[in-house]
Each structure stands twice: as structure tokens, then as C-alpha cells.
Amino acid sequence: MSPMVVSMACVGVYRKPSLQAIPGPLVKSGETVILQCWSDTMFDHFLLHRKRITEDLFRLIGEPHDGGSQANFSIGPMTTTLAGTYRCYGSVTHSPYQWSSPSDPLDVVITGSPRHLHVLIGTSVVIIPFIIIIFFLIHRWWSNKKNAAVKDQEPAVDRTVNREDSDGQDPQEVTYAQLDHCVFTQRKITRPSQTPRRPPTETSVYMELPNAEPGAVFCP
Structure with missing residues (x-):
């Protein structure tokens, strides 16, 4: 034909x-x-x-x-x-x-x-943008939820760090307080006269610290 x-x-x-x-x-x-x-x-x-x-x-x-x-x-x-x-x-x-x-x-x-086909195409044109919007909203909600969880954890971490800093600084503060209240005492020790061959006099300097073991520093 x-x-x-x-x-x-x-x-x-x-x-x-x-x-x-x-x-x-x-x-x-x-x-x-x-x-x-x-x-x-x-x-x-x-x-x-x-x-x-x-x-x-x-x-x-x-x-x-x-x-x-x-x-x-x-x-x-x-x-x-x-x-x-x-x-x-x-x-x-x-x-x-x-x-x-x-x-x-x-x-x-x-x-x-x-x-x-025209009906299917027309339906797809309406449904596809709706699905994209739903996906976007779900993604945004999930991101906000994740960010909120991270922010909730940050104060606890800060408190832990601050506590560690405080614990680390306490000994130094005590030391500074001890040094600020140090009392230096100088005493003169005189040797007996019957030992003239040894140095006649030695000077000792004592440093008294609260709540600390006694110590001495000898100066010539």
C-alpha cells in the first residue's frame, strides 16, 4: 500500500x-x-x-x-x-x-x-515538586534536630573543662598564698670559742611556710 x-x-x-x-x-x-x-x-x-x-x-x-x-x-x-x-x-x-x-x-x-500518557505526565508534573518539597522539609528538620543536640552537649563539655582548669589551678593558688605569707627568719649562730680553727660564724636563713615541711637555706 x-x-x-x-x-x-x-x-x-x-x-x-x-x-x-x-x-x-x-x-x-x-x-x-x-x-x-x-x-x-x-x-x-x-x-x-x-x-x-x-x-x-x-x-x-x-x-x-x-x-x-x-x-x-x-x-x-x-x-x-x-x-x-x-x-x-x-x-x-x-x-x-x-x-x-x-x-x-x-x-x-x-x-x-x-x-x-498526557494524564500521567500531568500527574507527574504535580507530584514531583510536592515530593521535592517534602524531602527538603524533612532534611531541614533533621539538620535542626542534629544542631540542637550538638548545642545541648556543648555546656556539659564547657563545665568539664572549667572544672579541670579549676582543679589544676588550685595548687598554684595555694602555693601563691603560701609564698605571699612567707615569714623569713634570720638567725645568727655563733660557734663556741674553743673551736677557733673552724669558721667563727655561720649564718642560716630559715623560711617558714604554713602547712609545709621546715627547710633551711645556708648562705656563706
Whole structure:
């Protein structure tokens, strides 16, 4: 079946034929459908075209059938470009540009497409942004919760560090207090006169610290 180009035709000269789809007008993608055009008039040729594509007409020779004639147009493998509204015409050999009235329109639809695809696409356009917003809100809530947990732990860490600093500083403060209250006592020790060969006098300096062991520093 090949398309033919018709520049001018006279339509409505004969009664319209009938058009039906075998096994039906709902066709799965990739399958083939038969569009059968038949009439009780003995047409020599039948022409098939799709709506809004008047320049592409498919022509088949009519075959006798039950006192009339018919032609079977095989359409497939079915795609979105082949789906649509079809009509058929009949003509005779001696007047090829005198056609019958068009048959009733027949809509050939791919199952699940294209109308169902439009519905799915429209639904997806609405649902996808909603899912993205929900994901963003959950992510933000989780981040805030995590940050709050970290902030709750920071005071405890600060208290521990401050306590350690205080414990480390206590001995130094006590030492400073002891040094601030140091009392230095200098005593002069005189050796007996009967030992003249030894140094006559040695001076000792004592430092008294509260709560500390006694000690002495000898100076020459």
C-alpha cells in the first residue's frame, strides 16, 4: 500500500462506504490493525486517508464481496504517527477523480497512549515538586534536630573543662598564698670559742611556710 497524490477530486458522487477496524480500534503499540472499507456498490478502488493529512491517500483495488466490494488496509506496526482518525472513499476506474462521500470517521487509538500518557505526565508534573518539597522539609528538620543536640552537649563539655582548669589551678593558688605569707627568719649562730680553727660564724636563713615541711637555706 503506497500513498498517492491527488490534486483535485469530486467528492459525494456515490454513497458513502463503511469503515471498521479488525480486531478493533484499540491497538497496542507495535501491533497491526486492519482497516476494512466496504460498500454495497461495486467500487474499483478504495482510498484511505487520515484526518488533516489529505495529501497522503492510500489506494487499494476493490474486491467483490457479498454483491458489493471491499478493501483491507493493513496499518502497522502501530505507532503514535499512525494512530488517529481515518475515513475511506470509493471510486470507479472510468472516473478516478469522482469519489463517494466519506465514510464515518474511525478513531484508531494506541492502548495507553497518547491520552493516558498526557494524564500521567500531568500527574507527574504535580507530584514531583510536592515530593521535592517534602524531602527538603524533612532534611531541614533533621539538620535542626542534629544542631540542637550538638548545642545541648556543648555546656556539659564547657563545665568539664572549667572544672579541670579549676582543679589544676588550685595548687598554684595555694602555693601563691603560701609564698605571699612567707615569714623569713634570720638567725645568727655563733660557734663556741674553743673551736677557733673552724669558721667563727655561720649564718642560716630559715623560711617558714604554713602547712609545709621546715627547710633551711645556708648562705656563706
